[in-house]
Amino acid sequence: MKFGDRLKELRKKRTDLSQKKFGEYLGLAESTISMYEQNRREPDYETLIKIADFFGVTVDFLLRGESKETQEKVYTEEAKKILNDPKFFIAARDGKVTDEIVDAALEIIVEQLKEGRKKKI
Amino acid sequence: MKFGDRLKELRKKRTDLSQKKFGEYLGLAESTISMYEQNRREPDYETLIKIADFFGVTVDFLLRGESKETQEKVYTEEAKKILNDPKFFIAARDGKVTDEIVDAALEIIVEQLKEGRKKKI
DNA sequence: CTACTAAGAGGATCTTAGCGT
């Protein structure tokens, strides 16, 4: 069990997350994710941390399967990116999203993501 | 504060650990360690894990400064390597080192290393 | 002795295009 195997497992838990979609999130080609999952390539540290943040796991878990505790702030990077897309909030129509709105929305999104994304955001 | 800065800090805590010596431990050239500490190169995952094991820290700590807890088994990789060198134990003269001897020796070595290596092993 | 640097060789990575399911 190496990095690629764990990445594959984590991604497959998200039924609607293809290699292409995940590649777009990371700014990489679909084939690159495929390489990662086959342990034929190793992402640089910046990408590695992005992956850990996305799935809410530690880098130690990704690399060695140890320290399996999830991070305190799970999914924050993904959630923030969603929030940065003005489509999702009426409050964003005028270009203003207060910190309070962001905090409240983050809670909701994190909860939904924890439930395995049964609901589409 | 990036990976290289933390590596430098950890290495400098060991007063007798030069870049050359650490490079020899990892099987790399002295200049490579220098590059690491200046954040000009990133070691591959295998080396990264070796470094974390050597200093008894998590990979998350090396890469992000978070999850600062030390690992449960500190210095085991280094200690094992020392034990694999038959010079250090009379019991190894005939090529036989029992698990009991290994365990007892590991404790002593780990303690010495925790003390900042005041004594030469 | 220690640490850093430039240069090159060698190796690794990423993408595109294509294949197969």
Place this chain on the structure above:
DNA sequence: ACGCTAAGATCCTCTTAGTAG
């Protein structure tokens, strides 16, 4: 849709040799 695979271009890494404190 999905995922995997060559191929080449590009980027990155590692070492040697050299410099400097």
